[in-house]
Amino acid sequence: MKPSDPQGWKLQHSYAELPEGLFTRVTPSPVRAPKLVMFNRPLAEALGLNADVLAGEEGAAIFAGNQLPEGAEPLAQAYAGHQFGYFTKLGDGRAVLLGEQLAPDGTRIDIQLKGAGRTPYSRGGDGRAALGPMLREYIISEAMHGLGIPTTRSLAVTATGEPVIRETTLPGAVLTRTAASHLRVGTFQYAAAYGGKDEVQALADYALRRHYPEGLTQEAPYLYLLKAVAERQAALIARWMLAGFIHGVMNTDNMAISGETIDYGPCAFLDTYRPDTVFSSIDRQGRYAYGNQPYIAGWNVARLAEALLPLLHEHEEEGVRLAEEVLHAFSPQYEARWLEGMRAKLGLFGAEAEDEALAKDLLALMAEQQADYTGTFRALTLRQQERLPMSGTEAFAAWESRWRARRERQHADDEAAAQLMRRSNPAVIPRNHRVEEALEAAEREDYSVLHRLLAALADPYAYTPEQEALAEPPAPSSCAYRTYCGT
Template identity: 40%
Template sequence: MILPAITPRFAALGEPYSTAIPARPLPAPSLLHVNAALADQLGLSPSIASPEFIALMAGNTAWPGYESRASVYAGHQFGQFVPQLGDGRALLIAEIDDRNGQPQEVQLKGAGPTPYSRHADGRAVLRSSIREYLCSEAMHGLGIPTTRALALVGSPQPVRRETVETAAVVCRVAPSFLRFGHFEFWYYRGETERLKPLADLLIDQHFPEFTGKPDRHALWLTEVVRRTAVLMAHWQAVGFCHGVMNTDNFSALGLTIDYGPFGFLDAFDSHHICNHSDDSGRYAWDRQPVIGHWNATKLLQACLPLLADEPKAAVERAQPIADSYPDAYGKAMLKQWTAKLGLREVRDGDETLINGWLNLMQSSRADFTRSWRHLSRVKANEDGPAHGLRDEILDLVALDAWIPDYRSRLRAEQSEDAERAVRMNAVNPKYVLRNHLAQRSIERAEAGDLSEVATLFELLQRPFDEQPAFEAYAAEPPPEARMIEVSCSS
């Protein structure tokens, strides 16, 4: 098996940023699914069916020329600072360039204990591994910045969580797995001289336009804050709930990272909490934009020594960067909502129209994904009720009051129905990874049937397409599946 050449970048920083440690071999590994398109992008496609590839994805063999390693970081978890976390069950097994010459890091999740496992076993279970594998690629299909999933490997090895389950490993890929927490670790330890090598590594590899500039760190932080704001708008627009928005789960590149307890909204409740461990609702859907801002301020605080030598001057430079978040988020979110409504431009009064629609969905507990999709059927020049929407919205009086304003707004920009429907269906997905769909694939996989994992994987590559053969996957969850709960072990 010929693998892409190693190009150490993060590994070149050495200790104490990370610790070299081998993966713990996984007994009797089997390849449950592989992302052939991503494998080809990485230059791996000829070897993805080989025993050598399976051994590599299981952590049973090392990538030639690279010592696998776990990195150390800190983080604010549910608002409380934890001074040392780190890759407790993740190992960086390679740093390569893809076919386009872009840097990529290859990481195994569930490959055994590391120095940062905090007495845990370092393993992942099949249940959580399927969820991460499917959702990271579902988000990619939605056009949302995310880490990617390359391969899913299973094993009969027992692993105890709430019950005894079987082990699995997800191979995930990203341009960088550096998080806000990597910078927090060194800042709170008082070893602020360690911040610059981390920041310059990111800048040189991923923001080369800033390399060498005296204010490169301020430029990078400004861009990360902007990307974080835009990412939050992406999440809100598709009804995605992260569940554990700790600073150690926020990417320094603005990617969606760490799919633990997550979910897509079914019946719309703006206060929906997807993680049953989140007792206070800190990470509810409507709180996500605020938490994104809060997390960005924690990154800025950790990077104050990069902005100026004097603390007061550093704060003065950081404040406008922090203050840029609300405007960046507001513009990104307004752009998302107006596109989902089929509007070509933003006009005065659009926020009232948007809020009216969201309130309609909220009061009716309408299905988030289906309701947005049905809007494309509204005719601008018709009078009377919007028949498709009347199957989704229970408050028909309020719906019939809102629809004329919507039609009037469409006519104001001379919207043409067929063309607008195409645009709306390109931003309002028909298919998302609903919890009950993921759960069904998990239950079948646990019984030895991987067909549903494969079906969902293919379906979610094209979430905006009709795909008539899979119409049932766009349905609301059945009543018995509407209360599926996920936790941090998910």
């Protein structure tokens, strides 16, 4: 660590080398009384930062936007997006990119302040964020990291000491988010709509250098980029579905080119298994329902293909044909990833023709019996089938007989199958009612509930006694659970 930089910052600014139309230089707006309420020490250390220094007042000043870290050159990124199917000009309306931290392992990680004040892209908004939604992103993003699902992460949450006016008056906060990058499908849409081929090509070259450098030596690098993004998204959405995660607002501006989960707004996890489940208060038509997520991901990849079309081939018809090949492959890629994960959840090695039917028949039983999604696989993992709501039914007995026969045919023994299931089925997820308990306590400045929850979610496959109570589903309620964007 350089003596001139005791905090450990090693910021660079490769994004700022792109055409100026893709960003605007801005400065975070200071807040009244910054107070660090959450600090991710392990993440800070992995980034090469001095956690001991940043855990105090110096960190609070930086993570609130009152003081710039050494080497920062803040900017707000421009992008567009299809929001619930309608194209809109957007941009970082309340986020400021401080720079890219060079971690000790050589990776380049964006450091972004979310809720840092107005920017030219605020569209009349105040550029601020409320404490509850920022803590929700901290909880869910760290839970996703624990589950092994690619995700942006949360470095800190800083209370501002200022109110935020939404439907009611709420305490304000700034989230410090880290990401492989903040390049989105919507970034390419913006370049295509408001720039031109040169801007799209500059952006595509940058994406290749940063995320897919092996594509630079390909004969068709931009087709390689499209294929690579599609493959990562197919894998990512399969992981979401296997974990019972609902993003809630899969607009194209919320789809990262890196393949990370980004922008945790009205997100939540399934309790009762129902493919049509929607938690988001703004998704009134169910566009982003749990069961629709694979389709929407493919739709979003198609929007990326449209933006890249001029780069795919000099003749438009041939470019369209190449793009269509990629798009037609998306659904099979997703299905293969999902089935691979479902085999692991059921303790199955190898592949047999009936595996897909075995998995989908179980899901049909779960939907019919209104079974808890995570709880069902947890019970199967612990061999506690008698606790399941469908236990004792003829349909489940028939399914269980097929499952046992399938496992008896494989070469792996029961212990190997049990270990595979334990690695694939979490003992605990951020249950919606537990998240709400933690957020309600935090509003009273009691963070002990949140810390206990985060400790359990850090290793969700541990199956510890401490995770037992947090694994229980909520009590039945006549009120549907709702989440809100917090924007």
